[in-house]
Amino acid sequence: MSLFIFLTVVQAIVAALLVVVILMQKSEGGGLGVGGSPAGFMSARGAADFMTRLTTILATAFVVLSVVLAALAVGTTSSRKIDTSLERTAPIQNAPAADPLAPAQGGQPAQAPAAAPAPQQAPANDPLKGAAGQ
Template sequence: MENVVLIIHLLLALSLIGVVLLQRSEGGGLGMGGGGGGAMSGRAAATALSKVTWILAAAFIGTSIALTIIAAEKSAGASVLDRLSPAAVQEETPETPEAPGGGSLLPPSPTGGGSLTPSAD
């Protein structure tokens, strides 16, 4: 059932893109192009393409809601913690990586007469 709704959803998305691209530009969207004849007039007459666009948009929203409901029903009662195996739940102590050559990565500490403060000679 989910696959059928998903295929219908994808077909609606592609057809909605196609219908929107087929429509005539009204102009003024970015301040360029398009005829200036009826841009400021009252209500524009609804063309066949605009009616098809509204129908496809409503169907697209309907399939989106249907897919959301289907996904919510599939995951009802399931938790991510339930899916973990008992071995994965046990915490392992992380091992500290050793430096190459077995030494420490810290700088050597000053020994003997070496002082880190500058002397006033």
């Protein structure tokens, strides 16, 4: 497990470096390119080649670390067993439903409610239907 955490930290560092290196590159649109004089340690072209190589190396390291971390994650979770001790069983379909009106303690069960009366029809001069009941 400590290897997984170590590689996750390395992955985060590589990702941060990759973002920084990409943002430092000079793009055709201006970007966040690093300016410098040609008399410096590297020429402008040499710096561009170095940044391109560094981007390629960091991107490859990021992808490789992603694959390794995914393989480690599968390896650590595949040995675990799902705990079914709290599994609930579905109610049986043919079992009679409990009467919600039954008293909580002994005695006579409550009577079932009477059937609901049929809805009344609206009178002929219902204001919602019009004066003539149309």
